[in-house]
Amino acid sequence: DGGITQSPKYLFRKEGQNVTLSCEQNLNHDAMYWYRQDPGQGLRLIYYSQIVNDFQKGDIAEGYSVSREKKESFPLTVTSAQKNPTAFYLCASSFPSKPQHFGDGTRLSIL
């Protein structure tokens, strides 16, 4: 089945540690997105990518990094510079201007 897969479902980070969230899609979508959702809040855009080897910062990119080496994959690294990383992270993909398909999300917590 076509879809978008995020892993892991739960992730714990120690102080000073970088962690990477995985996002893979087999929908042949050109665009991929990372959002952060805090309890009771909306989705805030971290990074997005329209094509392979290109990506743009969203509204809250500080403390995060991404890569887009393959069309199917858009991993997000939460660096130690992100001082408040505890949140629900959602990855999405789409064709340009079309509805986004979302993964099931990754919950990141601090140990």
Added chain:
Amino acid sequence: AQKVTQAQTEISVVEKEDVTLDCVYETRDTTYYLFWYKQPPSGELVFLIRRNSFDEQNEISGRYSWNFQKSTSSFNFTITASQVVDSAVYFCALSEAGGGFKTIFGAGTRLFVKA
């Protein structure tokens, strides 16, 4: 600047009541797309509707209807005869063609439908 405002943080209704969720957007682009998504308690986001900036026709899908008015930069969502299963967080989103289809979301409206 690209912005989506959902002023209603939470709405509580009794089953069978009609409810309207407001969405106001800001954009400088002439070509843009508006979306509504539903996030039930399980957490996954479900797409409901997409509208482009050149199509102001209102749409009805079963108990759901959408009112798009460019004059007021609004894209409101009405649920008729609400049901308990409609309880969820609803997000309005805006994607600008000129911005490489960067998509931003409003803060969401949490809808509680009581039996």
